[in-house]
Amino acid sequence: MVRTAERTEKHSGYILRAYSNLHIQQSANIRPLNAQVCAWSYQNRSEVATSLAVMTEPNIARSLAPAPPGFQRRPSAEPQRQRKNISTACTACKARKWKCTGSAPCNNCVRSNTECIIDELSDNRRRLGLKRKLEELTEDKKLLVQLVETLRYSSNEHVMRLLDLIRNKSASLDEIKDYFDGKVTDSEFDTTPELQEVHDRLEARASRRSSRRLLDVTWLSNIPVVEVPAHPWTTVTDDDGLVSFLISLWLTWNHPFCNWIDRDLFIRDMRSKNTNCTFCSPFLVNSILTKASFYCDYPEVLDDVNDPESKGMHFYREAKELFERQDGRITIPTIQGYATLLTSTALIGKDRLVWLSLGQLGRMVADISSSHLPMQLNSDENKRVEGRAIDNTIWGVYNLTAMFSTIFMKPLDLKKPLRPRLPSDHDDEDVSVVAWNPYPRHGDDQPSHLACVFNSLSKLNELNVEATRRLLKDESRKAMSRPDIEIVVSSIFPRLQAWTISSPAYSSFAETCVESALQIAQMIRLYRSKWSIEFISGTAVYWVSIALFVLLDDLENPSNRRAFIDLCSVAMALSKQWFLAKGILRMLQITAKQMRVSLPPETEPFLQDFDSDMWRQERGRRRLSSAFPNFSLLFQRVTGAGGGLNDPIDLDKYLEKLDNFSKLEDLSRLEIAHSPPVTPS
DNA sequence: AAGGACACGGACTACATCAT
DNA sequence: ATGATGTAGTCCGTGTCCTT
Numbered sequence: 001m002v003r004t005a006e007r008t009e010k011h012s013g014y015i016l017r018a019y020s021n022l023h024i025q026q027s028a029n030i031r032p033l034n035a036q037v038c039a040w041s042y043q044n045r046s047e048v049a050t051s052l053a054v055m056t057e058p059n060i061a062r063s064l065a066p067a068p069p070g071f072q073r074r075p076s077a078e079p080q081r082q083r084k085n086i087s088t089a090c091t092a093c094k095a096r097k098w099k100c101t102g103s104a105p106c107n108n109c110v111r112s113n114t115e116c117i118i119d120e121l122s123d124n125r126r127r128l129g130l131k132r133k134l135e136e137l138t139e140d141k142k143l144l145v146q147l148v149e150t151l152r153y154s155s156n157e158h159v160m161r162l163l164d165l166i167r168n169k170s171a172s173l174d175e176i177k178d179y180f181d182g183k184v185t186d187s188e189f190d191t192t193p194e195l196q197e198v199h200d201r202l203e204a205r206a207s208r209r210s211s212r213r214l215l216d217v218t219w220l221s222n223i224p225v226v227e228v229p230a231h232p233w234t235t236v237t238d239d240d241g242l243v244s245f246l247i248s249l250w251l252t253w254n255h256p257f258c259n260w261i262d263r264d265l266f267i268r269d270m271r272s273k274n275t276n277c278t279f280c281s282p283f284l285v286n287s288i289l290t291k292a293s294f295y296c297d298y299p300e301v302l303d304d305v306n307d308p309e310s311k312g313m314h315f316y317r318e319a320k321e322l323f324e325r326q327d328g329r330i331t332i333p334t335i336q337g338y339a340t341l342l343t344s345t346a347l348i349g350k351d352r353l354v355w356l357s358l359g360q361l362g363r364m365v366a367d368i369s370s371s372h373l374p375m376q377l378n379s380d381e382n383k384r385v386e387g388r389a390i391d392n393t394i395w396g397v398y399n400l401t402a403m404f405s406t407i408f409m410k411p412l413d414l415k416k417p418l419r420p421r422l423p424s425d426h427d428d429e430d431v432s433v434v435a436w437n438p439y440p441r442h443g444d445d446q447p448s449h450l451a452c453v454f455n456s457l458s459k460l461n462e463l464n465v466e467a468t469r470r471l472l473k474d475e476s477r478k479a480m481s482r483p484d485i486e487i488v489v490s491s492i493f494p495r496l497q498a499w500t501i502s503s504p505a506y507s508s509f510a511e512t513c514v515e516s517a518l519q520i521a522q523m524i525r526l527y528r529s530k531w532s533i534e535f536i537s538g539t540a541v542y543w544v545s546i547a548l549f550v551l552l553d554d555l556e557n558p559s560n561r562r563a564f565i566d567l568c569s570v571a572m573a574l575s576k577q578w579f580l581a582k583g584i585l586r587m588l589q590i591t592a593k594q595m596r597v598s599l600p601p602e603t604e605p606f607l608q609d610f611d612s613d614m615w616r617q618e619r620g621r622r623r624l625s626s627a628f629p630n631f632s633l634l635f636q637r638v639t640g641a642g643g644g645l646n647d648p649i650d651l652d653k654y655l656e657k658l659d660n661f662s663k664l665e666d667l668s669r670l671e672i673a674h675s676p677p678v679t680p681s
Numbered sequence: 682a683a684g685g686a687c688a689c690g691g692a693c694t695a696c697a698t699c700a701t
Numbered sequence: 702a703t704g705a706t707g708t709a710g711t712c713c714g715t716g717t718c719c720t721t
Contacts, residue, residue: 125696
C-alpha cells in the first residue's frame with residue numbers, strides 16, 4: 001500500500017495539472033465527452049497534450065484513445081504519458097463509463113443532476129470489499145439453506161405461506177429473511193384461492209416425491225443424535241458418519257414405538273466396539289441398519305443402486321448370515337435383533353415368513369426368561385438397569401407378537417409376561433428424561449415419554465390379544481355371528497375407551513369402526529402437519545390400510561370421503577418406502593372395483609399413476625408372501641354378510657387370483673358372486 | 682442537419698498477493 | 702523493498718438513437 005501510494009503520489013502532480021487543463025476544455029461543453037468533442041479531441045488533443053507536455057512536463061505524451069486492434073506501441077526514447085484513473089468512480093459514472101472526478105458530488109452528477117454515490121466497499125479489488133462480499137454471500141447461502149430445508153421438511157401450511165410471500169407478495173430476499181426470523185406475523189397472511197390450489201396440489205404430490213436427494217443440505221449441516229462407530233459392527237460400510245446418521249434416524253422415528261431395545265445400554269455397548277458386550281452385537285446392529293435404511297434416501301443404503309426396492313438389503317443379508325452363524329446361542333441382542341429384523345421382513349411383504357418365525361421368537365424369549373429371573377429390587381444399580389432392559393425386551397416381544405396377531409387377524413395363545421413394566425418417566429426424578437427432537441430437522445428438544453408410550457402400548461396389546469382370541473376362534477378365521485361379535489365388542493370397547501382419554505362412546509360396532517378410522521386419519525393429518533410422512537413408523541402401513549378398508553364401505557359420507565382421500569395419499573407415500581404397502585394399495589384398488597365402489601375423483605390421479613407406473617411395471621405380487629387380510633372380504637365372511645366367499649382373503653393369494661387381468665375394468669365382467677357393499681347398521 | 686444523450690468494447694490502470 | 706502477476710475497476714472513443 002505504501003509503495004502504491006508513493007507511486008501514485010509521484011505521478012499525481014503533473015497528471016492532475018494536465019487534466020485540469022483538459023477540463024477547462026470539457027467544461028465548455030454541456031457533456032464532458034461527446035462524439036463531436038471527442039472527434040475534435042481525437043484530432044487535436046494529441047497536439048494539446050503535446051503542447052501541454054511541452055509546457056508542463058517534458059515526458060507526458062499521452063495516447064487518448066484505446067489502441068486499435070493489432071496496434072503495437074513503438075519503442076520510444078520518450079516514456080508514454082500514463083492515464084490516471086481515480087480510485088473509485090461514483091455509481092452513475094461507472095454505469096455510463098464516464099470519467100469521474102472521484103469526490104461526491106462529481107462534475108457529471110452535478111451537471112446531470114443525479115445522486116452521486118461513491119461506495120469504496122463495492123470495489124472487489126480491496127480487502128474490505130471482498131470481506132463485505134463474503135459476508136453477503138454467507139448470508140445468502142444461509143437463506144438458501146433455510147429455504148431448501150423449509151421446502152423439504154416443513155408442513156405444507158408453512159410452505160404455502162412461504163410461497164404466498166414469494167409469489168403473491170413479491171417479497172424481496174430481505175423480507176424472506178424477516179419471515180424466517182419470525183418478524184412476519186400470522187395476520188399478515190391471507191391465503192388466496194390460487195394458493196389453496198397450490199397447497200392441494202402439494203399435498204397430492206407430497207406422496208409422489210422423488211426419492212433421490214439431488215441437493216442435500218441436511219447432510220452437510222448434519223449433527224447426528226448419537227455418534228457410533230461402523231466397525232466392528234457391520235462390514236457393509238466403514239462410514240461412521242453414515243452409520244451414526246442411520247442409527248439416529250432409527251432412534252428418532254422408529255425406536256419410540258419398538259422400544260424393546262434399551263437405548264442407553266445399546267449405545268454404550270456399541271461405542272465400546274467390544275463384540276463380547278451384553279447389549280449390542282453385529283446381528284442387532286445390521287438388523288437396526290436394515291430398518292433405518294427405509295428412512296434414508298442416500299444411494300449408500302441401496303444394495304443395488306439401480307433398484308430403489310433394494311433399500312437396506314445389504315444390511316438385511318448380513319444380518320441373516322450372522323443369525324445363521326450363531327448356532328442357536330441366544331443372547332439379549334439376538335432376540336432384539338431378530339424382532340427388529342422380523343418387522344422389516346413383514347414390511348417388505350414377506351409376512352408369511354414372519355408368522356412362522358414368531359414361534360421361534362417365543363421360544364427364544366422362554367429360554368432367556370428362564371435364565372434371567374425378574375430383577376430383584378435389592379440388586380445394585382447396574383444389575384437393576386440391566387434387569388430392566390431384559391424385562392423390557394420380553395415385553396417388547398409380547399407387544400410385537402400381539403400386534404402381528406391383531407393385524408393378520410389370527411389369534412395366538414399369548415401369555416402376558418410376568419415382568420414389571422418400565423417405571424414412568426413423568427414424575428420420577430431418578431429417571432433421566434430422554435429428550436426427543438425431529439431429527440434430521442432441527443427443532444426444540446421435548447421429552448420423549450419413551451416409558452409412557454411403551455407401557456401404554458403394552459396395555460393396549462393385552463386388550464388386542466383378548467379381542468383377537470375372543471373374536472376369532474383360530475387361524476382359519478372361521479365365521480362368527482353378528483350378535484356374538486357385538487357382545488365381544490361391547491365387553492372390550494369400554495376398556496379400550498378407558499385406555500384412551502379422548503374416545504367418545506359409539507352406539508354400534510360399525511360406527512365404532514368408522515369413527516376409529518376417522519381418528520386414524522386425524523392422527524395422520526396431525527403427524528403430517530408437524531413432521532413428514534416419510535419419517536412415520538413402518539407400522540403405520542397397517543393401521544392406515546385398515547382404516548382405508550373400513551372407510552371403503554361408506555364413501556358417500558363427506559367426512560369419510562375426506563379422510564379416505566387423505567389416507568390414500570399417505571398410502572401412496574408409504575408404498576414408496578414399504579413394499580407391503582404397495583400390495584395392500586393394489587388390493588384396495590381391486591376390492592373397490594369388485595364392490596363397485598366409485599372412489600373419490602381426487603384419488604384418481606395418484607391411483608392411476610400407481611396402477612400404470614408402480615404396479616404393472618413391477619408385477620409386484622410375485623415378490624409378496626403376505627397374509628395381510630382383505631378386511632372387506634374378511635368382514636363379510638366372519639359376519640356371514642354374503643359375497644366374496646370364493647375369493648381368498650390373504651393379500652398374496654388374493655392378488656394372485658385377481659391381479660392377472662390387464663385392466664381393472666375386466667373385473668366388472670368377471671362372474672364372481674358379490675353382494676352390494678356392506679352398509680353399517 | 683445539428684447536436685445532445687446514451688450504450689458499450691476494450692485499452693489501460695489500481696489493487697492485492699506472491700516470489701525474490 | 703521491489704518487481705511480476707492476476708483480477709477487477711476506470712473510462713476513452715465510437716456508434717446509435719432521439720430531440721430540436
